[in-house]
Amino acid sequence: MKQERDQTHLLEMYRLMRLARSLDERMWQLNRQGKAPFVISCQGHEAAQVGAALALRAGHDWVVPYYRDLGVVLTMGMTPREVMLALMAKAEDPNSGGRQMPAHYSHRKLNIVSHSSPTGTQVPHAVGIGLAAQMRGDDIVVWTAYGEGTSSQGDVHEAMNLAGVMKLPVIFFCENNGYAISVPQRKQMGVENVADRAAGYGFPGVVVDGTNVLEVHEATMAAVERARRGDGPTLIEAKCVRLTAHSSDDNDRTYRTAEDLKAMKAQDPVVKFETYLTSEGILDDATKTKILNEIKEAVNDATKYAEAAPLPDPATVKRYVFAE
Amino acid sequence: MAELNLLEAINQAIDEAMAADERVYIIGEDVGYRGGVFRVTDGLINKYGEKRVIDSPLAESIIVGSSIGAALYGMRPIAEMQFADFIFPAFNQILSEAARMRYRSNNEWNVPMVIRAPYGGGIHGALYHSQSIEAFFTHIPGLKVVAPSTPYDAKALLLASIADPDPVLFLEHKKCYRLIKGYVPDAPYTVRIGEADVVREGDDISVIAYGLMRHYAVEAAETLASEGISVEVVDLRTLTPLDKTTVLNSVKKTGKALIVYEDNEFCGYGAEIAALIAQEAFEYLDGPVQRLGGLDIPAMPYSAPLENEFMPTPQKIADRLRDLAAF
Numbered sequence: 001m002k003q004e005r006d007q008t009h010l011l012e013m014y015r016l017m018r019l020a021r022s023l024d025e026r027m028w029q030l031n032r033q034g035k036a037p038f039v040i041s042c043q044g045h046e047a048a049q050v051g052a053a054l055a056l057r058a059g060h061d062w063v064v065p066y067y068r069d070l071g072v073v074l075t076m077g078m079t080p081r082e083v084m085l086a087l088m089a090k091a092e093d094p095n096s097g098g099r100q101m102p103a104h105y106s107h108r109k110l111n112i113v114s115h116s117s118p119t120g121t122q123v124p125h126a127v128g129i130g131l132a133a134q135m136r137g138d139d140i141v142v143w144t145a146y147g148e149g150t151s152s153q154g155d156v157h158e159a160m161n162l163a164g165v166m167k168l169p170v171i172f173f174c175e176n177n178g179y180a181i182s183v184p185q186r187k188q189m190g191v192e193n194v195a196d197r198a199a200g201y202g203f204p205g206v207v208v209d210g211t212n213v214l215e216v217h218e219a220t221m222a223a224v225e226r227a228r229r230g231d232g233p234t235l236i237e238a239k240c241v242r243l244t245a246h247s248s249d250d251n252d253r254t255y256r257t258a259e260d261l262k263a264m265k266a267q268d269p270v271v272k273f274e275t276y277l278t279s280e281g282i283l284d285d286a287t288k289t290k291i292l293n294e295i296k297e298a299v300n301d302a303t304k305y306a307e308a309a310p311l312p313d314p315a316t317v318k319r320y321v322f323a324e
Numbered sequence: 325m326a327e328l329n330l331l332e333a334i335n336q337a338i339d340e341a342m343a344a345d346e347r348v349y350i351i352g353e354d355v356g357y358r359g360g361v362f363r364v365t366d367g368l369i370n371k372y373g374e375k376r377v378i379d380s381p382l383a384e385s386i387i388v389g390s391s392i393g394a395a396l397y398g399m400r401p402i403a404e405m406q407f408a409d410f411i412f413p414a415f416n417q418i419l420s421e422a423a424r425m426r427y428r429s430n431n432e433w434n435v436p437m438v439i440r441a442p443y444g445g446g447i448h449g450a451l452y453h454s455q456s457i458e459a460f461f462t463h464i465p466g467l468k469v470v471a472p473s474t475p476y477d478a479k480a481l482l483l484a485s486i487a488d489p490d491p492v493l494f495l496e497h498k499k500c501y502r503l504i505k506g507y508v509p510d511a512p513y514t515v516r517i518g519e520a521d522v523v524r525e526g527d528d529i530s531v532i533a534y535g536l537m538r539h540y541a542v543e544a545a546e547t548l549a550s551e552g553i554s555v556e557v558v559d560l561r562t563l564t565p566l567d568k569t570t571v572l573n574s575v576k577k578t579g580k581a582l583i584v585y586e587d588n589e590f591c592g593y594g595a596e597i598a599a600l601i602a603q604e605a606f607e608y609l610d611g612p613v614q615r616l617g618g619l620d621i622p623a624m625p626y627s628a629p630l631e632n633e634f635m636p637t638p639q640k641i642a643d644r645l646r647d648l649a650a651f
Contacts, residue, residue: 062397097430106429113396114429118420124386125421128393128401135349135375135399154413158386165381320431321465323489 007282013054013213014277015291017046020071021270022295023080026303027087027102031248035307036087039248040103042070044211045175047269048238049145050075051216052173055224056143062111062133064126064144066119067103068175072145077110080298084306091312098312120146120153123172127159130168130233141227143220145173148237149180151194160235164201167232171223172198174235175210177242182255195237203233210238211269241267328508331501333475334364334440336508337482338402342372345400348486351378351387352404352440361406362442362501388414388439392422395437400486408443408495409452415460422491423466437492438485444497444536444586445618446635450626453498456535456587456618461493462564462596468517469563471495473538475506477561480515488517495563497535504539520567522574526556529648530574532597533584534560537636541584544641553649563593568600575601579610580648584636589617611651616644 024043030036042049049071056063058076065072070083082094086105089098095106096114106114113129115122126144133140150156151174163170174194178185191197198205204226208219216238223234241264245252252261277283328336341348349372350365356379359366369377380387384405391401405411411418418439426434445454462469470485470492472478478496485492523538524545531541538559545555558574560567575581581601583594594615601613616636618624624634 064393093430094432096428099430100428104428106432108429108432113393114425114433116420116424116428118416121389121416121421124389124417125393125396127386128390128395129397130393131390132394132397132399135394155385155389155417158381158383159389161381161383162386162390320426322426322468323434324431 010277010282011287011291013050013217014273014283015295016050016071016075017213017270017273018291019080019295019298020046020049020074022299023074023083023302024070026299028244028248030087030303036102038101039087040067040246041244042068044177044241044243044264044269046071047213047273048175048210048216048240051213052143052220052236052238055217055220056141059110061140062113062129062142064113064115064122064129064142065105066115066122066146066150068147069105069145070103073105073107073112076107076112078105078107078112080302081305082107084302085309088306088309089311090306090309092309119150120155122146123156123159126170127163127168130163130170131166134166134168139228141169141171141224143171143173145175147180148174148176148178148185148194149183149188151197152188160198160201160233163233164203167230169227169230170233171220171227172233172235174237175240176237177240179242179246179256181246181250182252193237195235198235203235205235205237207237207239210240211267211272213269213273241269243268325507325509327505328475329502329505330475330478330496331362331364333479333508334482334496335366337479338365339368339371341483341486342368342376347398347400348402349376349378349399350402350404351380351391353380353382353406355379355404360404362498364496365404384410384414385417388417388422391437392417392425392435395435396425396433401437402486403437403439405439405441407453408441408457409455411441411457418461418467418491418493419464423464426490427466434489435491436489438482438494439491440494440496442496442498442501444499445624445631446499446536448626448628448631449498449624451623454624456585458495458563458593459587459591462593466490468492468565469495470517470561471497471534471563472561473497473500473535473559474504475508477515477521479508480513481517481561484515484517492517495535499536500539515561518562518565518567520561520570521559522556522570523559524555524557526554526578528554528578529580529582529645530556530558530578531582531584531641531645532558532560532571532594534563535586537584537586540636540638540641543638544645547638547642548645548649553645555645566596566600568604571597571600572605575605576608579608580651582614582616582641582644582648584616584641586618586636588620589615590620592617611648614644614648616641
C-alpha cells in the first residue's frame, strides 16, 4: 500500500514538472508567433518548485511567489487555462484581469498572493501573513520565493530579521540559478551560499540541489514541520539551473557561454527525474505516454480557451483604485 | 465631553479601535513600553499586550511591508512611522505594493492598513525631523492621505481610516500634538474621509490649508478681521480624495484664494489646489490664485532664526492676505 502511495506521489511530482515545462514551452512558441508579448520562464526550476510546493497544504498554507514560480502555482491549484489567460492578458485572468505582465501570479482562492515587479517586495508580505497567523493562532505555513539576485535586496534582509525575532512560520525559498539577468553570482555576493546568511537571523539555512525534486521536497517538509511546531522560519536555497534567457526580451548569448548553458542543460531537472523514475521501474512507457498525452491536451485546451477569451473592456480601466 | 489635545485624541482612537476589534494591532519603533517617542501609544501595551502592540526592529520597510501582508490575511494593522521623515525606506512598499494591490489584482486583494506618520516643523527638528511629506504621497492613486488639525477631527478620522478597506496615510502634525486642544465627545461620532470643513466663514478671500497651517490661517484671519478684511478658512482635513466641492464653493463665493502649506512650495500639494481653482472657478476669480509654502531649500534648518525663515507664519499669511485683498 505504502509503496503504491509513494508511486502515485512520485508520478504526480513528475506530472506537475512536465506540465510546467510543457506550458512554459508553449508560451515561448506563442511569444515567437506574436501572440504573447512577454514570457518569463520556469525552465530549470521545475524540481525546486514542485518539490517545495508539494510539501505545503494547498488551499490552507499561503504562497507568496515570484515571477518564475509557474511550477508552484500549478501545484497549488492554478489551472493551465488560468495561466494562459494571464499570458494573453484576457479579462477573465484571475491573476490580474490582464492588468499585470504575465507571470505576476495571484489567486485569492488558492492563497496565492499578488506580487509586483520590483524584486523582493513580496518577502515582507509573507512575514506579515506569518505574523497575522501567529497572532490568530492559525497553524498555516507561509512559503515565499525569490531568486539569488533578489537576495541582495534590503526588503529580504528586513523580512528575515523580523521573522527570526518573532519565530514566524515562514519558509524563505531562494531559487538560485546563478544569474541575476546577466550578472553571475560571483558579482552578487561574497558568500558561497545564500543560505549561509540564515545564521545571521537566528534560524537554519539549508542548501539543496534544486534539480533534485526529492531532495527539495524532503528539505521543505522539514521546514514545514518546524514552522508548524512554532519553531520559526527556515531559509532553503535550491541550486537551480536557468535553461532559458532571463525573459523573452533577453538574449543570454551576450553574457553566457554555450558551455555554461550546455552544463546547465545536462542538469535538466525534468530529464533527471524522468530518468530516475524509469530506472526505478516507476515510470514505464505506457504511463509516460498517457501522462504526456494528457498534458498535451491540457496545454492545447488552455491555449485555445485563452485565445478565444475576450480582452478587458477599456471602460474598466479606472475601476478598483479603491473599494467600490 | 472631554478636553483633549491632538495626541490624546489619537491615543483614544487607537484604544477604542483595539478594544472593539481584535484584528487591529499597532507596530512600530518604540510603540511598546515607551509608548512611542511622542507618547501617542502610551499605555496601550499594558492594556493589549506585546502581541498587539509590537515594538518592531528599526526598519521602516518591514513595518509597512509586514503590515501589508497582515492586512491581506485579514488583520487591520496600524503601522507607525516614528517620524514622517523616516518613511522613505518604506516608500516602495507604499507606492508599489499597498496602493496598487487592489488595482493590480483586479479587486481580488485589498490592503486595509493605516500608516501613521508625525510630520511638520516649527519644533526645532531640523532637516530630518520637520518635513512635510504629503506631496510624494498624494501623487499616488490607491492611497488615501488624511491630515487632521484638531482633536475632534483626528479621533474620528483615525477611526474612519482604520475602518477603511484601503490603505490610508494618516499625517499627524507634531507641533499640534500638545499645542492644539479641543473638546471631543464621549459618545461616538463620525467625520468622513474626503470632507473638508469651512472653519471660519468670510467674504473677501478664501484660505485653503491643513494641519498647523489651518490654525495659523485662522490666526491671520482674525488679525485681518480687525482691519476690515473678511477671510474664510477651509481646513481640507483629507488631502486625497480631495473635497473639490467645498474648495470651489468657497472660492466662488469670495473670488480670491490663498493656499497655505508648509511643504516646499514648488510642486507642493498646494499646486494641485491652485490648478483646480484655475480650471474650475476661473470666471469667479477677482485676483490671481496665490500660494504660500515653505521655502524651496532642501529642508528646514535647525537654528531658530533659520527655521522661522522657512515656515509660513501667521504674520506671513496676514501679509499675503493684505496684498491679495488690495489686488
